Amino acid sequence: MAREPLLERLRRRVLLADGGTGTFIQGRAWDVERDFLGHENCSEILNRTRPDFVAGLHRAYLEAGADCIETNTFGANHVVLGEFGLAGETRALNREAAAIARAEADRLSTPDWPRYVLGSMGPGTRLPSLGQIDYDALEASYREQALGLVEGGVDALLLETHQDLLTVKAAINGARAARVELGREAVPILVSVTVEATGTLLVGSDIGAALVSIAAMGVDGIGLNCATGPAEMAEHVRFLCARWPGPVSVMPNAGLPILVEGETRYPLTPEELALWQGRFVEEDGVNLIGGCCGTTPEHIARLRAMLDARSDPAPRPRRVEPEPAVASLYTAVPLRQENAVFAIGERCNANGSKRFRELLAAEDWDGLVGIAREQEREGSHALDVCVAYVGRDEARDMAELVSRLRAQVTVPLVLDSTDPAVLETALKLLGGKSVINSINFEDGEDRPAEILRLARRFGAAVIALTIDEAGMAKSVEDKLRIAERLHAFAVDRHGLPEEDLFFDPLTFTICTGMEDDREHAVHTLEAIERLAERFPRCQILLGLSNVSFGLRPAARHVLNSVFLHHAQQRGMTAAIIHVSKIAPLHRIPEALREAAEDLIFNRWRDGADPLGRFIALFEEAQEEEQAQRAAPASVEERLRRRIVDGDRRGLEDDLEEALQRHDPVQIINEILLDGMREVGELFGAGRMQLPFVLQSAETMKAAVRYLEPRMPRVEGAQKGTLVLATVKGDVHDIGKNLVDIILTNNGYKVVNLGIKKPIQEIIEAAERHRADAVGMSGLLVKSTVIMKENLEEMRRRGLDIPVLLGGAALTRRYVEEDCRRAYTRPDRVHYAKDAFAGLRLMERICAERRAEG
Template identity: 50%
Template sequence: MSAAARSDALRRAFATRVVVADGAMGTMLQAQDPSMDDFENLEGCNEVLNVTRPDIVRSVHEEYFAAGVDCVETNTFGANLAALGEYDIPGRIHELSVSGARLAREVADGFATPDRPRWVLGSVGPGTKLPTLGHAPYVALRDGYEANVAGLVEGGADAILVETTQDLLQTKAAILGAHRALRKLGINLPIITHVTVETTGTMLLGSEIGAALTALEPLGIDMIGLNCATGPAEMGEHLRYLSQHARIAVSCMPNAGLPVLGKDGAHYPLSPEELADAHETFVREYGLSLVGGCCGTTPEHLRRVVERVRGLDLSPRNPRPEPGAASLYQTVPFKQDASYLAIGERTNANGSKKFREAMLEGRWDDCVEMARDQIREGAHLLDLCVDYVGRDGALDMSEIAGRFATASTLPIVLDSTEVPVLKAGLEKLGGRAVINSVNYEDGDGPESRFAQVTALASEHGAALIALTIDEQGQARTPEHKVAIAERLITDLTTNWGIHESDILVDCLTFTIATGQEESRKDGIATIEAIRELKRRHPLVQTTLGLSNISFGLNPAARVVLNSVFLNECVAAGLDSAIVHAAKIVPIARIPEEQREIALDLVYDRRREGYDPLQAFLEAFEGVDMKSVKAGRAEELAALPLDERLQRRIIDGEKNGLDR
C-alpha cells in the first residue's frame, strides 16, 4: 500500500471507528538497559538508539503491535531543535527522524494484512524550550520542526502527532513547521495535536483547554486531544469540553494514573483494566476517535484497551463551536451574551498619545500597564498598533506583543498596514489573534496587500477584520458597503478557507459633525449596512471603529454621541466595536434631552427651524469631561460602603479606597 493510500485509510478509520495507538516508549527502552556506548555517551537521548540499537526500538514496536494496536509512535519524541540542542547535535534532526520512522514502518508493514493495515504516527515532541517565555525564537523552533517532520515523512510516517505540548506558541511552531514540510513534499498527512494539561487544570503556562482549542483548531489540524501529565481521571472535564466544542476529531492518551513515590522510586498505579474502563467511558461519552497511553502504560495496558474499544463505531457528537479569539490564558467568544465585544483602542500609537509616547521612549512597563487598564475598564480584546513614521514597526511589535502575550489575559488585535509588523506580532502570540485589517484598496491580486495579509492570517489561524473599501475607495452608501462585504466574504471563504464566523466586517463610518451635506447620512448608512449584512450572513461578525462618528466634537459631546450611536448599531446587529470602554456611557445614564438630540443627529432628523447638529453643539457648549466622569463617581458614592469597596477592588481602582 502506498504512503498516500495508507494515510487516506487512516483518515477514514478516524472518521468511522475507534483507533488504538500504543503506550509508553521511553520506559520500555530504558527497561532494556542500554549502555552508554549505545547512547553514544549522550545519556538519555533515546533517539540515538534508532541508529545504534535498532533491535531495541523494533522490539518495543513489535510488543505493541502484538498486543493488537492499530498504530505505533516513532521513537522521535526528542528529535527536534530544542531537545537535540541540549546534546549539541541539532544537525542530526533529519537523520534521527528518518531512522525512527523507518524502524516503525518496517515493523508496521510486517504486522499489516490486506484487511488490517497498521499505521505509524510520527512523534513530534515539545522539546525543552518555551518560546512564549523567550527561551528560543519561534522561527528557529518552527524550522527545526520542519526538518523533523520532513524526516518522519521520508521514513514512512502515516500521520504527524504533535504531542505533550505545554506552550501554545511552541505548539503552533510545531504545527506550522509540519505544514511547511508537508507542502514542500507534496503530501497531505493527518496532523494530530495533543496538549498536556497539568493537575492545576491548565497547561504549564496557564492556558485553559478552551484557549488551546481556539488557538489550535484554525491551524488546519485533523484532531485535538490530551496526553501525559495526568491519568484519565483528571482528563475527563477537558475531554468533555473538546467533545462539545471541537469541529475536528478528539483523542486521548493518558498516563497510567498520577505517579506514586515508593521505596523503589515512582511508579504509575493505574491497572490495565482501569485504563480500559476509562477509555470505554471516554469513547462512549465523548466520541473519541483515537485512544492510547502515555507514561507508565505497557503492552498489557493496551491489550486490554484493544479488547474493549478497538473498532467500535464512533459515538455521535454534536459540537457547538464558539468562534472567538484567545490569549495565552483564555478564550473570548466573539458573541457576548449581554453586550457587544469591546476592543480596547488605547494601545494604539495612532490614537493614543500616552501610548505612543511610552512606546517611543521605550517605557514598556507603561505600555503593559495601559493594556491592564483596559482590562479593568471592561475591554474584551486589545487593539495593538505600533505604526509610527521612522520607527522599526516589526521590532516595536515584537517587543510589545511579546510582553502582552504573558502580561495580558485578553486576546490581541494586531493592527497594522505593514505585513512584516503583523508577522512579528503573530510570532510572539501563542493565543489566537485577530488581524486588523484587509480591504480591496489595491485590488486582490497575488501581490496585493489583501493577498499577503490573508495568507498570513490563514497560515497562523488568525481571525480577520475586513473593511468595506474597494478600488474606488471607502463605501458610503448601504448598498455599496454590503456589496463590498459580500465580495470579501465570498473571497475569504471560497479562496482562503476562512469560516464566515471568523470574519469581522467593518461597515465603517465617517464623522457626522462636519456640517457637510454629503456626511449627514453617514451614520444611517452604517446602521442600515450592518442590519442588512447580518440579515444575509448571521454567522459573520460585524465590528466598527466607533470614534470616527464623533470626530471634531469636544470630548464630552463625543462620549454621548459615541454611546448613542453604539447603542443604535448594536440594535441593528453590531457584534463588536473598537472603543475606549471607559468612555461609553449606558444609555440610561445619558440625560434624555442629550440622548434625543444625539439620535436626531445620527438619523439626520432636520426640519424647518431645527438643525440637530447645531442643537447638539449648543447642548455641549462649555460642557467638559468632569461632568461626564462625575456620573460614575456619583454612582459609586450612592452604593453602601461594602459594595463600593468591592467594586473598587474588582476594578483594580486605588482612587477612593482611602476614603
C-alpha cells in the first residue's frame, strides 16, 4: 500500500510519534545471557534475540494511536556497537530493526491512516567537539547505520537526543552518503537535539547556535527531545517555531526525573503531558509530538485523544522569517548587526599580523589563542583565521589552532585559506556554522566549485571576491559583472543560500598618489550601494584596511574609520577589521574627518592634493594627541566626556574632585547617566559602533564601583526583593547593574542573574526567592521583542508578579501599549526609564504589597 510521503502528511496534519523505548524495555525483567547474549544494556540486540518483544513494543504504541514509531536502534551505530564487540553487525542489526517496525506499521496502516517508521540514530558515546573521536570515523559509523535503516524500509531518519553539533554534522553527512549509495535521496532527515536543564546542550551550545548550525545543513525537520519535561522545553520550542520554517518536533520526558525509594520515576501524568503538548500545537505550531523517557502507551493514548479533539487536524500556520546568522559551537551571531557592521577580527592572520606570524613560527599555541581572545574582548563578532606560512604544513597548523579556538573562544570562525583540503580539515573540527574565506574566478571555476561543495556539506557561509580570469575588479562595472557571475555560480548552480553569500567588491589603497588609484574608494562605495540594491539578501564585506595601505598607523586608523562609516551607510554589512583601531566619527576631530573624506571622494580644495593635505595633518602629531579633544574645564563635563569616550585614565581623580561638589547619587544620576544617554543617541544614529558602546559601559561600571562605597546605605530589614536579568540574546548589563547598586543601597534585596538569561531561569529565580518583582533589561531592539515574548510566557504560566522593563531601545509607549497587552495583569508591567525610576517603582510596588497585607 502506497503511503503519502511523511513530509507531505506533516504539512497537512499534526502527527503523533511513540513514547519511550527505553522505558518500555526497562520495565521488563530480562535474562541477560539469553536475551542480551551477555551484552547488558545493549538494547539493540533484542532486534535479533527477541523480535517478538520489539514487535510488541511497536504494536503497543501503534494501538495507542501513534502515527509514527521509532526503530529500536538508538545506539546501533558502528562506534557504540563496537563497545560490545558487535561493530560488524551494525548494518544487519539496523536493517532487521527497521524491518520489524515496518511490518508492524504496515499491519495497522489503512489508506486513511498511514503509519510511518522513523529510523532512530542516537548521539553515541563519544563527543567529537571534546576530541573523543575524529569526524571521519563518526561519519562512517552513521553511514553504516543509515544504510541498514534505509534498506529496512524507514520513512525518515531521525537523529535524536543529540548533544554535540559536530556529531550532528557527522550523522547528517553519513545519512546523506547512505541515501546516495542506495539511490534513496528522498528519505527525509530529521534532527532532534537535547537541551539540558541548564538551558544548553551538553557541550554548551545554546538553542540559537543549534538552530543556525543544523538549519545550514539543509535538513528536513528540527526538534527537541529528552533531558527535561515540557515546562523546561517551552521557551526553546517557541524559539524554534518562531525561527525555523520547516517541521518542528517536540518529544519531552514525562517531567524531570525524581528518585523514589531508590528508583527513578517520571512524575508527569498523561493528562499533564497532553496539556503541554496541546499548547505547543495550538500556540506554537508544532508539527510532530510524542514522548521520550518516562512516557508510556498511556501517555501516547492521551495525546491521541487530544489531537483527535482538534477541530482542524492541520498544524497552526507559522510566519517565519529566519535571521541570517553564523555560529560558534556555543552561540549564534546575526550577520545583520544593529547599527553596526558584522566585525571580523583580522589579527589571527599570518599574512597580515607580524605578531601572529612570529607566534606561529614558534608554535606558541597559547599565544595565538591569546590574540583570538583579545579580539573577542574588543568586540569582534567573528575571527578570520589564516595560518598559511611558507615552509609550514598549513593543514596541520589549521587543525592545531582550530582545535584550541573551538574550546576557548565563543565567536564563530572565518576559515581563511585557498586550499580546499585545509578548509575541509578545519570544517571537520567545528560544530557551528563557519564562514569560508574565500572563492574567486582567478583560476577558473574548478576550485570555487570544490569549496562550495564543502560549504554545502558542512553548512558554511562563503566570502566571494570580485576577481575573475582577467584579474581583480577595479571599476564599478567590473565589480558588478563578476558579482552577478558569483551569485549565479554559488546560489543558482551550487545551492548556497543567498544570505550566506558575502560579496567582497574589493577596495584598494588610495594613498599612492598615482592618478589611477585616486578613485578606488569611490568605485568601491558605488559598487557597495548597487550590490545592496541588486542583492538585498546577500552580505557585503570589505577587507577594510586595504584602503589606507602605505600610510602611517595614526593616519590609517582615521582613514579606515571614516571609510568604514561611509561604506556602512552605502550598504556594507560586514568588514574584516582591527576593532580596537576603529574610532567612531564623534571622536575624530572635524578637520581630520573632513580631510579623510576629501581623500576618499578625491575632492580637491583650491587645487590642493587631498592626499598631501591629509598626510600633512599627521606629520607633527602623535596618534593619541590627534585623537583626543581638548579636555573640558569643568569636572562635570570631563566625567560626561569620559563616559562617551570610554576613557578610564584619570577617572578616579575626576570622581574625587566631583565628590567635593556633589553626592554620589547626583554624580551618577545627573552626570554619568547623561553621558550614557549620549552614548545611546550616538549608537541609535549609527555614529558609534557596538564595541565603543561596551567601552563606555565599562567606564560607567568603573565609576559606579568607585562611588558605591560612598553611597548612603539604608539599614534595617529588607524592603523587598527584585530578580533582575538581562534578557536572552543580550550581553549588555550596565543599566541592570546600576539598578542593582541603587536598589541594594536603598534596602532592597536584588538577585542579579546576569546576562543572556532565558525566561525559564528568571521564573525559577523569582519563585525560589519569592520576589516582589522581576526586572528585565536589554540594550538592543531585538531585546524588546524578547521582553514581550517573556511576558507572554509568564502569562501562560499564570504568573502576575510585577515586572519592570528597562533598556535603551525601550519606549514608554511600547511598554505601556504592546508589552502590557501581553501580560496577565497589564497594570503590573512598568517602564523603568533609568535606575532611579526603578527605585521609585519598587517603592510603590512594595508599598502596595504591604497595604494588601
